[in-house]
Amino acid sequence: AQKITQTQPGMFVQEKEAVTLDCTYDTSDPSYGLFWYKQPSSGEMIFLIYQGSYDQQNATEGRYSLNFQKARKSANLVISASQLGDSAMYFCAPGTNFGNEKLTFGTGTRLTIIP
């Protein structure tokens, strides 16, 4: 079974500061990249960003970017200029964009942005 580690159960960050959320995963499949999802208190799961295993550059999407270290099997999510609305649970999940494998998630990091 895959092992996914999010070492920060909770983080408090001052508004407008950058924040880095950690995620490491243990899979033998070299094609696996990483998904990141946000779950606000309302409960829905919101797709943030995906890093493909063979992508040459780190993925970026607006204020979200990934620090992908394939050899270490880690893909840390960086949120720049944090906002109050970023307060939520954040989950990572290794996988491909092939859409046909079991998708398992880490235990999540609860991020709280302080005004």
Add this chain to the structure above:
Amino acid sequence: NAGVTQTPKFQVLKTGQSMTLQCAQDMNHNSMYWYRQDPGMGLRLIYYSASEGTTDKGEVPNGYNVSRLNKREFSLRLESAAPSQTSVYFCASTEQGSGTIYFGEGSWLTVV
């Protein structure tokens, strides 16, 4: 565009009762998933379906059955509900090459 739709959104069951959670997606996706999320925990995969007509067990399949009725619909059945199955259930779907997993809004199930 509805995306992934789950019903019901809330349900209270008595121990031993049965029920089916319905999930439908209108994006023509091949892969669909059922997860459960216990309070303060991450998502755990119950069952998934890589394509119409196929289903496979995830991390926590015991006490559940699934049916991939057609490409659009993937239902989750609790035959004899137990208090340990009190959780929030999420259905999701994805398509090859998209890099995006779409989740439903969740179904809150309480077994008393």
